Amino acid sequence: MAKATESWVCQACGAAARKWSGRCEACGAWNSIVEEALPSALPGGLDAKASRRKSRAPEFTDLRGGEAPPPRLPSGIDEFDRVAGGGLVPGSALLVGGDPGIGKSTILLQVVAALGRAGRACAYISGEEAIDQVRLRAGRLGLGDAPVKLLAETGLGDILAALDAAGRVEVVVIDSIQTMFAENIESAPGTVSQVRAVAGELVRYAKRKGVTVILVGHVTKDGQIAGPRVVEHMVDTVLYFEGERSHQFRILRAVKNRFGPTDEIGVFEMTDAGLSQVPNPSAIFLGERQEDVSGTAVFAGIEGTRPLLVEIQALVAPSALGTPRRAVIGWDSGRLAMVMAVLEARCGISFGPRDVYLNVAGGLRIAEPGADLAVAAALVSALADIALPRNMVVFGEIGLTGEVRPVTQAEARLKEAVKLGFDRAIVPAGGAKRAGSAGITEISRLADMVQRLVGDEVGVTTGRPPRNR
Template sequence: MAKAKTVFVCDQCGAQQPKWAGQCPDCGAWNSLVEQGVAASGAAAKGRGRIGYAGEARVRLLRDVAPEETPRTGTGLAELDRVLGGGLVPGSVTLIGGDPGIGKSTLLQQMLASTQPRLRGLYVTGEESLEQVHLRAQRLGLPTGELAVLAETCVERIVALAGAEQPQLMVVDSVQTVFTETLTSAPGSVSQLRESAAALVRHAKTTGTALVLVGHVTKEGTIAGPRVLEHMVDTVLYFQDETASRYRVIRAVKNRFGAVNELGVFAMTDTGLKEVANPSAIFLSRHEAAVAGSVVMVAREGTRPLLVEVQALVDDSHLHNPRRVALGPDAGRLAMLLAVLHRHGGIGLSDQDVFVNVVGGMRVHETAADLPIVLAALSSFRDKPLPQGLVAFGELGLAGEVRPVPGGEERLREAAKHGFERAIVPAANAPRKGRDAGIRVIPVKRLSEALDAL
């Protein structure tokens, strides 16, 4: 009897190795190789010779390919439509991940209920019973009469039943519980994830079904399983708890039908997730009077400008190495900005502890936060509040120059809409002649000019 062939698959990158090793040669992860059985050659060759879902395999010139307008269907949730790029696309595959209990199933069940009059939906659950799904719908006040549900984990049976039902929108919760009968490994393993997801993606592309997959996340916050899972889908969304409260943020990190890094904000209530029409209000503190060490900046997430408050606390240090703590911005960039402030602003903080925080737990990685961080640190060090109604944004270079950032005019319009009166911005981001941003703009080219403007 022939010996069953096995390979060792990395559960981080999905690379296959003929023998076990302590470290994956491809991605460098330690203790990540797991023994897996190889599928039979008949199963692997099954379906060869047919036209794939990408179309007929023949070489064509790009000018001969007629582009088609991609139709979109709204989900009934404006914030989710924004992140998706305008709505659901037939045949698209979306992967959404998030921490346990953050509201992924709640969001998708609300989406199915909102699209039910327009799209035939199918909710496939592998983690809950149908009774639990029904109880959630009752708790959220969702209509349950016409929503089709299926409790199944075998991908072959899911595809067969979906082919008979012919839904236009299908949700699989979650992909880590789905398995294929062609492999003997346990559900959630690398090979099971890859083959099960491939079968579901193939079904979505061939039938034009909009497919949404729910994925588990690791303790690092990334979607569990090989990264090949994220390459196979069209859109990857992360559902996050940015503020450690009732607010939820959904962020697009990959989108073949829209902008990446797009942001949608929801609030968790007793009746489910509600859209937040004005997300800037979450990240702004309402001080009765001006306080030292606080400045408002206009961040940009995808195509959306957001007003966030940057706070700094500068205090005498009793340590040989003063502390530099940044919650929201990058800690290494904070040390660089303080050096620029010393060299080109003449203000040294080498004997001071500096703490910087973005209100609401927002993570700001763009360089537009450079100028607000420096102004907030200076305000705290001098114990002098900045003028109320002031916003600032801009990148600082090592030579002391204030460099422009993308979307300057959109940021200014957002600040003016919320009642701010003055803005310190890079000179290259100032509105052109004949354009009124609705706010008094103070253009600066160097850090010294920004300090003089205060």
């Protein structure tokens, strides 16, 4: 029986199918299944029998090892090194994703230029720009004299041959993985087969040569890196560039790191000279905060290992629609619905036919549940039209029964607040060693905070809903 020479592959998730269909059974995407030739059917493709004949028995080694691991390569850009875990690890592969125009190519060009000036051999390979375009951008950033090798190529075989001929190379940037193609895969660049094959070969090259390879990946409309998710499993570190192109701040976030902490962030500011690092992001995020305005609360959060203060803004306005709007930017919309439900059921606060808008100032996205209490404070402040104290921070997790639960690293949050001039705080009971000191208020129920902040302005006198609701 003849073996199949083609396969139908979903371009959204990478799942294989026996025949074409309009909808992928694995991920549910429509019109995403494309016919691709199998590598074994192409010249130079894989041959399982030949592979077994040529295989050799590898030797095991001891867990302790006999050599010290190679030192990291610090780039000198502290915010980038923080996210990478203290610097680049030789022999590792990094994947950097982000929206178009967010600054991926800019920050990586700055990184290899800084490494080159520090005496490291670096190569920047572009599949999207010509050599002159890369030089023009480097000149605009003031990096024209940096000793970085440039190459404009998309063929994987030519790229590997050029790297072998270049001699010593310690860091390689591939911009981008979706533009590269392997000659033995008969499909267009950017398809699942091409991205998977090229990424796998580059990762093997990094491990074999001890070279740090940084891959740039495009993202889909829902914010995920385009191509199969298996690429994220191949690499050692996955970094996401977040932020709005219309906003000057950029957030570099680590979502996977085998050599350092995850969820670590680095804050950058887009300027005419490229991306400049922000050593104190809390002061930047709170720099435009206005006084005596209702609907705002300062949240003391933790991003990775760094305490970070950010302003949460809420607006409660009358609605002319049958179904009031619930718009959220920078936070989980489902969690907003939960906090509002707890306020209504446990504190007797009714938002009624009103639109509710929530925004995290500065373009930052908050994912930790410790922001629940700050969101509730901003909502209550906006509904009662009462401004909260300017020198107060709020943090804590809210349960469905109306209790306020402690969060991690409360002491670090309070220290960051004191450093920026905040001498008052509302924290969960028993959540910090400094709780009970001057200016720090401990609460165990959400109704206690509401009563303390606005009193009877929104009809809150007890922790129970009014009987005549």
